[in-house]
Amino acid sequence: MRVFHFTEQPYPDAWTPDQPSLRVTTPNALCDPQVAADLYARYQDEWMLADELGFDIMVNEHHSTATCLSASCTITLAILARITKRARLLALGVPLANRRDPLRVAEELSMIDVMSRGRLEMGFVKGVPYEVAVANTSPVDMMDRLWEAHDFIIKAMTTVDGPFSWEGDHFHYRAANVWPRPWQQPHPPVWITASSPGSARAVAERGHVMATFLSGYATRAVFDVYRDVYRKTWNRPAPADRFAYLALCAVATTESEALRRAEKVAGYLRTIGAVAEAFRNPPGYASVADNVRALANFGKPRLGLTLSSGRVVYAATASCEELIEAGLMFAGTPDQVLRQITRFSDAMGGIGNLLLMCQGGDLGHDDTVDSLTLFGREVLPGLRAAVGGEEKRAMA
Amino acid sequence: MTATELLRSVDPSPAARFVEVAGLRLEMTQAGAGRPILFLHPGIGLRDAEPFITRLAGLGRVLAPAHPGFHRSDLPAGMATVDDIAYVYLDLLQSLDEPAVVIGSSLGGWIALETAVKSTHNIAALVLVDSVGVRFAERDGADFADIYALPRAEIDRRLYHDPGRGRLDYPQMPQSELEILARNREAEARFCWSPYLHSPRLAARLHRIGVPAAVIWGESDGLAPPAYGRQLAARLPRATFETIPAAGHFPHIEQPDALAASIAGFLEGQGFASQKGQAR
Numbered sequence: 001m002r003v004f005h006f007t008e009q010p011y012p013d014a015w016t017p018d019q020p021s022l023r024v025t026t027p028n029a030l031c032d033p034q035v036a037a038d039l040y041a042r043y044q045d046e047w048m049l050a051d052e053l054g055f056d057i058m059v060n061e062h063h064s065t066a067t068c069l070s071a072s073c074t075i076t077l078a079i080l081a082r083i084t085k086r087a088r089l090l091a092l093g094v095p096l097a098n099r100r101d102p103l104r105v106a107e108e109l110s111m112i113d114v115m116s117r118g119r120l121e122m123g124f125v126k127g128v129p130y131e132v133a134v135a136n137t138s139p140v141d142m143m144d145r146l147w148e149a150h151d152f153i154i155k156a157m158t159t160v161d162g163p164f165s166w167e168g169d170h171f172h173y174r175a176a177n178v179w180p181r182p183w184q185q186p187h188p189p190v191w192i193t194a195s196s197p198g199s200a201r202a203v204a205e206r207g208h209v210m211a212t213f214l215s216g217y218a219t220r221a222v223f224d225v226y227r228d229v230y231r232k233t234w235n236r237p238a239p240a241d242r243f244a245y246l247a248l249c250a251v252a253t254t255e256s257e258a259l260r261r262a263e264k265v266a267g268y269l270r271t272i273g274a275v276a277e278a279f280r281n282p283p284g285y286a287s288v289a290d291n292v293r294a295l296a297n298f299g300k301p302r303l304g305l306t307l308s309s310g311r312v313v314y315a316a317t318a319s320c321e322e323l324i325e326a327g328l329m330f331a332g333t334p335d336q337v338l339r340q341i342t343r344f345s346d347a348m349g350g351i352g353n354l355l356l357m358c359q360g361g362d363l364g365h366d367d368t369v370d371s372l373t374l375f376g377r378e379v380l381p382g383l384r385a386a387v388g389g390e391e392k393r394a395m396a
Numbered sequence: 397m398t399a400t401e402l403l404r405s406v407d408p409s410p411a412a413r414f415v416e417v418a419g420l421r422l423e424m425t426q427a428g429a430g431r432p433i434l435f436l437h438p439g440i441g442l443r444d445a446e447p448f449i450t451r452l453a454g455l456g457r458v459l460a461p462a463h464p465g466f467h468r469s470d471l472p473a474g475m476a477t478v479d480d481i482a483y484v485y486l487d488l489l490q491s492l493d494e495p496a497v498v499i500g501s502s503l504g505g506w507i508a509l510e511t512a513v514k515s516t517h518n519i520a521a522l523v524l525v526d527s528v529g530v531r532f533a534e535r536d537g538a539d540f541a542d543i544y545a546l547p548r549a550e551i552d553r554r555l556y557h558d559p560g561r562g563r564l565d566y567p568q569m570p571q572s573e574l575e576i577l578a579r580n581r582e583a584e585a586r587f588c589w590s591p592y593l594h595s596p597r598l599a600a601r602l603h604r605i606g607v608p609a610a611v612i613w614g615e616s617d618g619l620a621p622p623a624y625g626r627q628l629a630a631r632l633p634r635a636t637f638e639t640i641p642a643a644g645h646f647p648h649i650e651q652p653d654a655l656a657a658s659i660a661g662f663l664e665g666q667g668f669a670s671q672k673g674q675a676r
Contacts (some may be wrong), residue, residue: 133545135543136589136590137590138585138586138589138590139585139589140582140585140586140589141586169474276545276547277547277548278544278546279545280546281583282544283544283581283582283584283585284581284582284585284586286573288578288579288582291574291578291581291582292571292574292575292578294567294569295566295567295569295574295577295578296567296574297567298566298567299566299567300567370550
């Protein structure tokens with residue numbers, strides 16, 4: 001099992017209770033550039049430590065938000081390519097349906113793959129609903145744009161004999177000719193996020209790594225669709241390295257200290273829903289069928305997480321104990337965390353890539369360093385042994 | 397059969413309500429007889445349009461198609477702009493026996509303008525009701541309130557003189573109506589999202605619209621204010637401008653009598669005798 005250290009690079013000073021929305025409309029007067037500079041340096045230091053401890057590294061991007069200072073996966077990864085030594089560098093991901101220029105994406109990712117000497121993991125996402133307004137791309141046909149951009153990037157990275165032209169439904173190029181070509185051949189591994197059976201099917205047919213975020217024990221059903229489609233498409237079982245799962249994580253020498261840290265990391269979940277109403281569900285982002293279901297249930301409580309006791313809780317308000325029970329968080333002493341992860345991975349049928357938000361909310365540098373160090377020294381070796389080491393990468 | 401009966405009928409054979417235009421299946425409400433009147437609906441579709449269509453039927457033969465992608469009309473692959481829709485209606489107008497009066501509300505007005513700048517050969521007169529489609533503001537200004545950036549309650553306040561008219565009790569609505577609601581919302585965004593509610597080239601083409609035009613505006617329109625309507629009327633070669641009191645962005649919903657009477661007056665002023673009595 002590979003374990004990736006992830007932080008959204010938050011700016012928690014701006015998370016004041018009087019802010020009705022932490023996204024899209026949050027004025028950037030709340031951002032002090034000196035504080036932001038210190039935060040960037042600090043988060044990069046923590047990724048360097050993670051690299052030394054044996055973690056791999058995940059970065060993401062969001063836009064117009066105090067929850068994530070990274071407005072570009074590739075800028076962060078370009079720095080990490082030079083200052084880390086061995087970690088795989090996962091972008092999860094580049095929001096392809098919100099990017100107007102996939103040629104530029106292919107160029108930047110190729111640069112990172114070469115600068116890191118082949119350590120890039122190339123994650124693509126559609127883009128979150130509230131950032132459609134920021135990018136001002138159309139909220140309809142986003143999956144079409146994601147897959148056309150994906151196809152174009154793969155072709156751009158694997159075409160070695162000079163320029164080709166592309167006249168698609170959404171993107172048009174006269175002379176696509178990516179320099180440098182990527183280090184990894186034929187191209188860096190591709191990851192795609194999925195949360196529904198339909199999207200799992202599309203990822204399995206292409207044999208890419210499928211990542212699900214914070215979906216708890218319900219993840220198993222999506223993984224099983226992938227396994228089924230993968231077996232039919234590739235005539236072999238899907239290796240564990242085709243699966244990734246993202247959860248929150250906090251470790252300490254005592255359970256009470258770990259839970260104190262966990263509550264800070266959970267600041268991510270406490271704030272993720274703070275989005276001005278108009279931007280939560282732009283028209284066309286969800287399918288007609290999904291919107292009909294949402295309208296039919298208008299005014300009723302949202303879908304929650306069902307615990308093994310049958311009780312329903314909500315990620316934004318659940319206690320850390322409940323988040324652990326639901327599989328959204330691994331937190332405790334190293335032994336407890338090892339057991340929680342092993343239990344969850346077994347219940348999913350095996351997870352090859354664990355994406356852990358080891359820094360979230362206002363968890364400070366010292367706490368993050370201690371949590372990462374304990375995980376790296378006392379949990380990682382156990383995980384490698386328990387899940388049978390690093391599976392051979394599937395040829396997809 | 398009156399428009400009311402048509403709209404209320406639980407359709408035993410839905411095909412009867414569809415017409416084919418240039419290979420596209422469009423859902424079409426028809427009512428009345430005589431001179432053709434093409435009613436082009438706004439982004440919310442034909443919801444609550446029944447009383448207005450009934451009154452229009454007193455002026456001629458009303459054809460009220462659902463635009464491509466709206467209600468249960470086809471959405472062919474690649475149809476992405478109001479310009480694409482305009483070509484569908486050029487074909488529809490060409491298939492009629494005589495030039496039609498084209499009435500467009502909001503998005504429907506934009507479609508009417510986009511159609512008329514291409515050809516007014518089959519258009520007798522144009523009625524633009526709280527129309528969008530033309531850019532007048534500076535590049536960092538805005539002609540229209542951004543409905544995609546406003547909370548639901550504020551949208552209702554801007555669209556309606558009486559905001560209560562916009563409220564819908566979704567969980568009480570049948571599945572088929574929710575589907576139409578969701579489909580209309582998606583289709584509206586497909587055509588209106590960006591450039592927002594306008595085509596950049598339309599302003600420079602308005603001089604081509606030589607037919608008489610009535611620009612009619614809800615006094616309380618908080619999406620496209622009456623001042624926008626005045627600018628639009630001033631840019632059309634033969635346009636009058638009039639406001640409707642106690643109406644927001646959708647006078648056909650909030651004041652169907654006053655709007656129909658205003659249209660009847662305009663048509664009479666142009667020498668079009670009403671063919672089936674006066675608007676009631």
